[in-house]
Amino acid sequence: MTDQSTPAPDAAADARGAIPRDNLTGKVLIAMPGMTDPRFSHAVVLICAHGDEGAMGIVLNKPLPGIGFAELMDQLGIPTEGRDPSVPVHFGGPVEPGRGFVLHPLPEGVPDDEGSGRVRIGGLPLGVTTTRNILEDIVQGRGPDRAVLSLGYAGWGAGQLESEMLANGWLTAEARDELVFGADNARKWQDALKSLGVDPLALSSAAGRA
Numbered sequence: 001m002t003d004q005s006t007p008a009p010d011a012a013a014d015a016r017g018a019i020p021r022d023n024l025t026g027k028v029l030i031a032m033p034g035m036t037d038p039r040f041s042h043a044v045v046l047i048c049a050h051g052d053e054g055a056m057g058i059v060l061n062k063p064l065p066g067i068g069f070a071e072l073m074d075q076l077g078i079p080t081e082g083r084d085p086s087v088p089v090h091f092g093g094p095v096e097p098g099r100g101f102v103l104h105p106l107p108e109g110v111p112d113d114e115g116s117g118r119v120r121i122g123g124l125p126l127g128v129t130t131t132r133n134i135l136e137d138i139v140q141g142r143g144p145d146r147a148v149l150s151l152g153y154a155g156w157g158a159g160q161l162e163s164e165m166l167a168n169g170w171l172t173a174e175a176r177d178e179l180v181f182g183a184d185n186a187r188k189w190q191d192a193l194k195s196l197g198v199d200p201l202a203l204s205s206a207a208g209r210a
Contacts, residue, residue, distance in 0.1 A: 027046075028044055039093075045060065045154055054157045058101055058103065059154060069085055069086075078139055091150070092152045092153045094154070099130070103150065104146060105127070
């Protein structure tokens with residue numbers, strides 16, 4: 001997925017969460033300053049699935065400029081009848097950019113429902129739904145109280161994510177609510193690093209001297 005040819009400084013490799021040891025489903029990836037793919041510069045990515053065959057994630061902090069939810073519903077032929085739910089529209093990743101993924105709360109006790117396109121992300125109270133029904137429910141006021149619509153996703157082949165992490169391309173952190181649904185996208189990268197005890201300014205400065 002990424003062209004990770006410029007590793008970050010060795011000191012960053014010692015940060016907690018630098019090397020994957022377990023299944024990362026439900027965790028977030030934090031791009032290191034040496035990330036060479038501009039699509040993932042300063043990205044925070046929620047890992048929705050991770051296994052032997054690869055991984056799939058959704059970028060959390062890159063809103064799509066000039067695209068509103070109501071406008072997108074009109075393009076999809078879903079009548080809004082003057083409603084404009086406050087659902088942000090994000091760049092979810094470069095794979096299948098025409099496909100929508102709705103991130104939303106999924107309380108404990110509510111079962112997964114793969115038949116309807118709804119899947120729980122790891123053990124989190126968080127789900128992702130890919131069917132049109134949830135968009136119609138949101139417009140009609142029957143949907144989840146919070147949601148983010150992401151177009152596209154990030155994908156890794158077998159062993160690719162692990163290789164990028166061993167090359168110091170990513171750190172991992174917990175998928176806190178504010179990282180998923182918070183409105184201040186410009187601060188999510190810094191806040192995710194700070195949750196690990198990493199100073200973003202020091203990290204960026206060290207990368208610039210590499």
